[in-house]
Amino acid sequence: MACGAALEDRVVHVLHSDRPHAYCDGCLALRVHATLEEARRAAERVAAEAASFDRRLRACHGCGRTLQLTCLR
Ligand SMILES: [Zn+2]
Numbered sequence: 001m002a003c004g005a006a007l008e009d010r011v012v013h014v015l016h017s018d019r020p021h022a023y024c025d026g027c028l029a030l031r032v033h034a035t036l037e038e039a040r041r042a043a044e045r046v047a048a049e050a051a052s053f054d055r056r057l058r059a060c061h062g063c064g065r066t067l068q069l070t071c072l073r
Helices: 004-017 025-032 036-049
Strands: 053-059 066-072
Touching: 004 025, 004 036, 004 066, 025 036, 025 066, 036 053, 036 066
Parallel strands: none
Antiparallel strands: 053 066
């Protein structure tokens, strides 16, 4: 359905609109309507390519687990 770039755009949109909260890859997957694997890859690409994003150990606002997740710096 969606290509990779569009998925990354949706990940960026979710993280911007819900800041300062951040979501783990699983919770992002639910919010961007993608599989966990697709969301994880997109979140990792966003963190790697966008200077305003970082990937670090942090509590997820969706499920409360502390995981490596992509968030705004
Ligand atoms: Zn979560």
